[in-house]
Amino acid sequence: MQDASVATPTRYGILIAIMREYHWSWTDILNAPADLIDEIGIRLGAEHHWRNKKLEFDAELREQQRRR
Secondary structure, three states, X not given: OOHHHHHOOOOOHHHHHHHHXXXXXXXXXXXXXXXXXXXXXXXXXXXXXXXXXXXXXXXXXXXXXXXX
């Protein structure tokens, strides 16, 4: 998944991220129910958020171990 697409607010931001993640075409997006697109967008946003939190935590842990 392209993290920047989820985090960067653009006109089609989350739709492009969904297309990349699920290999959907624009037609697939248009034919999908709106609540499904919303749900996928929420989930992708949450995955992005927690992946970044884990990366921050791991970096802090490495820094602490380096200082010892």
